[in-house]
Amino acid sequence: MTHSAQSTAYDVVKKYHHAWTGGDVETAMGYVADDVTCRAPGMDIDGKDAYRKFITGFAPALTGIGDIAEFTDGDRVALFYYPQTAATSTTPAAELFTVEGGRISESVLIFDRLSYGPPEQD
Amino acid sequence: MTHSAQSTAYDVVKKYHHAWTGGDVETAMGYVADDVTCRAPGMDIDGKDAYRKFITGFAPALTGIGDIAEFTDGDRVALFYYPQTAATSTTPAAELFTVEGGRISESVLIFDRLSYGPPEQD
Numbered sequence: 001m002t003h004s005a006q007s008t009a010y011d012v013v014k015k016y017h018h019a020w021t022g023g024d025v026e027t028a029m030g031y032v033a034d035d036v037t038c039r040a041p042g043m044d045i046d047g048k049d050a051y052r053k054f055i056t057g058f059a060p061a062l063t064g065i066g067d068i069a070e071f072t073d074g075d076r077v078a079l080f081y082y083p084q085t086a087a088t089s090t091t092p093a094a095e096l097f098t099v100e101g102g103r104i105s106e107s108v109l110i111f112d113r114l115s116y117g118p119p120e121q122d
Numbered sequence: 123m124t125h126s127a128q129s130t131a132y133d134v135v136k137k138y139h140h141a142w143t144g145g146d147v148e149t150a151m152g153y154v155a156d157d158v159t160c161r162a163p164g165m166d167i168d169g170k171d172a173y174r175k176f177i178t179g180f181a182p183a184l185t186g187i188g189d190i191a192e193f194t195d196g197d198r199v200a201l202f203y204y205p206q207t208a209a210t211s212t213t214p215a216a217e218l219f220t221v222e223g224g225r226i227s228e229s230v231l232i233f234d235r236l237s238y239g240p241p242e243q244d
Contacts (some may be wrong), residue, residue: 039214041234068230069218071193071200078193078200080218080230092161094216094232096191096202108190108202110216110232112163 009099010070013077016097016104021065021083025056033103040109061085068092075099083111091115131221132192135199138219138226143187143205147178155225162231183207190214197221205233213237 012031020028029052038045038054045051066082066089077097082089091112098106134153142150151174160167160176167173188204188211199219204211213234220228 039212041213042237069195069198069200071195071198073191073193076191076193078191078202078216080200080216080232090161091163092218092230092232094200094202094218096214096216108214110202110214110234112232112234113236114234115164 008102009075009077009097010072012099012102012104013079013097017079017095020055020059021062023059023062025052025059028055031102031104033100033105036103036105036107038107038109041111041113064089085116087117088115130224131197131199131219132194134221134224134226135201135219139201139217142177142181143184145181145184147174147181150177153224153226155222155227158225158227158229160229160231163233163235186211207238209239210237 016028016031019025019031029048032048032051034048036048036051038051040054045054062083062085064084066084068080068082070080071078075098077099079095081093082091083093093109093111095110096108097104138150138153141147151170154170154173156170158170158173160173162176167176184205184207186206188206190202190204192202193200197220199221201217203215204213205215215231215233217232218230219226
């Protein structure tokens with residue numbers, strides 16, 4: 001590797017983030033491991049296919065992104081940002097990524113579902 | 123100052139976090155600026171009195187804390203953790219703090235309200 005582990009993890013996450021928030025889910029998925037696990041609000045997602053489905057359901061609602069902060073520590077990268085939608089542009093989200101072998105292997109995604117719209121009915 | 127800005131911000135946040143998650147809200151408030159602003163799920167909180175009220179309503183429900191990750195970058199510190207309650211011990215929260223003059227001046231607090239219990243009725 002020509003990059004340090006730290007810059008690589010950061011680069012992978014930034015490229016992933018830039019791609020999906022720009023609506024290019026397939027490019028984003030190139031930075032995701034096949035056996036990715038994601039803890040999202042209300043559900044745990046296992047594997048790239050399920051993760052792609054989740055992001056694909058999400059990405060079209062985005063109208064923009066407001067950056068708040070980003071952090072890197074070894075193979076872990078954290079992003080805080082405002083996902084802007086028709087419903088809100090002031091509800092923050094946080095994502096904590098673990099990068100292994102150049103791909104995102106784990107994600108903890110945190111946001112308040114209630115702030116993005118009414119809860120789904122059972 | 124005998125500490126670097128970085129270690130001071132981190133120390134302030136860790137002492138704050140340790141105090142309130144241990145139920146000692148008054149000690150925690152010693153690390154909070156009078157004009158603190160906090161963006162919390164569903165509400166923006168202005169000033170230490172309102173912030174104290176918010177944390178005081180929260181702290182008694184805690185049964186424990188599960189650490190996930192922490193990051194520091196200058197005067198900003200991010201914590202990811204599991205606030206353990208009777209309802210859940212697997213719903214993550216993220217907090218992004220800004221520290222100025224040895225006190226927390228700004229906080230962005232992110233968690234999914236739905237995962238901690240049913241939404242309040244209007």
